[in-house]
Amino acid sequence: xxxxxxxxxxxxxxxxxxxxxxxxxxxxxxxxxxxxxxxxxxxxxxxxxxxxxxxxxxxxxxxxxxxxxxxxxxxxxxxxxxxxxxxxxxxxxxxxxxxxxxxxxxxxxxxxxxxxxxxxxxxxxxxxxxxxxxxxxxxxxxxxxxxxxxxxxxxxxxxxxxxxxxxxxxxxxxxxxxxxxxxxxxxxxxxxxxxxxxxxxxxxxxxxxxxxxxxxxxxxxxxxxxxxxxxxxxxxxxxxxxxxxxxxxxxxxxxxxxxxxxxxxxxxxxxxxxxxxxxxxxxxxxxxxxxxxxxxxxxxxxxxxxxxxxxxxxxxxxxxxxxxxxxxxxxxxxxxxx
Numbered sequence: 637x638x639x640x641x642x643x644x645x646x647x648x649x650x651x652x653x654x655x656x657x658x659x660x661x662x663x664x665x666x667x668x669x670x671x672x673x674x675x676x677x678x679x680x681x682x683x684x685x686x687x688x689x690x691x692x693x694x695x696x697x698x699x700x701x702x703x704x705x706x707x708x709x710x711x712x713x714x715x716x717x718x719x720x721x722x723x724x725x726x727x728x729x730x731x732x733x734x735x736x737x738x739x740x741x742x743x744x745x746x747x748x749x750x751x752x753x754x755x756x757x758x759x760x761x762x763x764x765x766x767x768x769x770x771x772x773x774x775x776x777x778x779x780x781x782x783x784x785x786x787x788x789x790x791x792x793x794x795x796x797x798x799x800x801x802x803x804x805x806x807x808x809x810x811x812x813x814x815x816x817x818x819x820x821x822x823x824x825x826x827x828x829x830x831x832x833x834x835x836x837x838x839x840x841x842x843x844x845x846x847x848x849x850x851x852x853x854x855x856x857x858x859x860x861x862x863x864x865x866x867x868x869x870x871x872x873x874x875x876x877x878x879x880x881x882x883x884x885x886x887x888x889x890x891x892x893x894x895x896x897x898x899x900x901x902x903x904x905x906x907x908x909x910x911x912x913x914x915x916x917x918x919x920x921x922x923x924x925x926x927x928x929x930x931x932x933x934x935x936x937x938x939x940x941x942x943x944x945x946x947x948x949x950x951x952x953x954x955x956x957x958x959x960x961x962x963x964x965x966x967x968x969x970x971x972x973x974x
Contacts, residue, residue, distance in 0.1 A: 637759065645752070646675045666724055673720045678749065681713040682756035690757060710753065714746055802856050813855040820852040832878035835947075839871040839913070839971065843906070846881055850904070853889055861893070862901040869908025874971045876913075877947040881906075883940040884917045884965050891963065892919025911971050918957070918964030944969075 654667035685706060693702035722736055735741055799821055806814045827845050831837055850865060857863075888902050905916040944952050944967075951970040958964070 638756075641755075642675055642679060645678075646671055649674055669724050670721065673724070674717065677713050677717050677720070678752050681709050681749070682753045684709060685753055686756055686760050690760060706753075710746070710749060714742070714749055717745065717749075718742070799852070802852070806856060811856075817852055817855050820848050820855070824848050824852070828879070835877065836875040836972065837878045838974070839874040839876050839908075842876050842878060842881060843867065843871070845879075846885060846904070846906075849882060849885060853893075853902075857893065864901075864903040866904070867906045869906075869913075871908045871913070871971075873973050874908065874911065874913070875974055876969075876971055877943060880940060880944065880947075880969075881915055881967075883937050884915070884967070887937060888917045888919035888963075892921070911973070913967075913969050913971055915967040915969070916964060918962055921959075921961055921963050 650667055650671040653670055654662045654664055689702055689705050689709070693699060718736055725736070803814065803817060803821070806817055824845060827841065827848075831841060832845075847865075850863060854861070854863060885904065888904075892902055893900050900920045900922070902919045903917070905914075907914045941954070944954070948969055953968045955966040955968070956964070957966065
């Protein structure tokens with residue numbers, strides 16, 4: 637930006653002073669010397685202010701001293717410029733000297749110099765602003781990433797707590813499915829520990845994780861328990877923030893199944909339309925006298941909602957559909973490709 641500015645300024649100034657006037661043949665060598673002197677002296681006072689005076693004033697906050705220093709610098713450079721111009725145009729005689737000594741020329745030259753110095757100084761403020769803005773965004777991004785990691789780490793013990801309760805129930809009833817449940821749990825924990833630590837995972841792995849969880853619940857529940865799962869659309873090239881889906885599914889089984897109601901059911905629908913995923917989970921609601929109330933049951937849901945806001949801000953929608961006999965959530969989320 638600085639190089640472009642000075643190149644344009646040199647070109648404009650050189651054209652201005654070399655343009656033929658009153659039929660006189662322009663002296664390009666003299667115009668070139670004047671332009672070089674003009675740009676060099678302007679750049680000298682501009683960058684003396686840019687690199688020395690302004691940083692010192694911003695640090696010390698001594699603005700009166702800065703004002704005195706910049707006025708003295710401008711007076712010195714303007715005096716030198718006028719002296720150099722007189723030397724360059726000395727052969728033109730009194731006409732040039734009278735113009736260079738005139739109040740109008742000094743005022744015009746002073747105004748131009750102040751404008752150039754102010755413009756270069758504003759570039760420093762812009763540079764500092766953008767650097768501070770970049771640092772602020774980097775700090776904010778690091779903070780969000782740290783929060784995401786913290787929330788993700790909280791999901792693992794939440795899931796493990798629920799599954800261990802299931803294993804305890806199976807072991808207590810001497811269920812033959814206990815070994816299969818442990819095997820499924822091992823596969824899921826492997827995914828959570830080794831694969832779900834990244835920012836994004838293939839959707840196919842997240843779907844497989846969901847299927848394993850549902851298979852685990854099928855083993856725990858009676859064979860005839862109605863669990864309906866429908867997955868449609870193409871998701872081979874899509875990625876997703878890991879462990880986004882599981883909390884809604886956990887809550888469906890926790891509140892829709894663990895109430896002793898023989899009419900309980902759970903339904904899962906996942907549809908992919910280009911980059912948009914529609915994830916619906918619904919479950920039966922128990923009568924009010926059998927409803928499960930747990931203070932800790934909302935921990936995973938709150939974490940998931942926070943992670944959605946951090947990872948898909950403005951790119952997701954969560955709709956809750958609740959009636960006397962059914963509770964459902966619909967998550968519409970815009971996903972990324974590999």
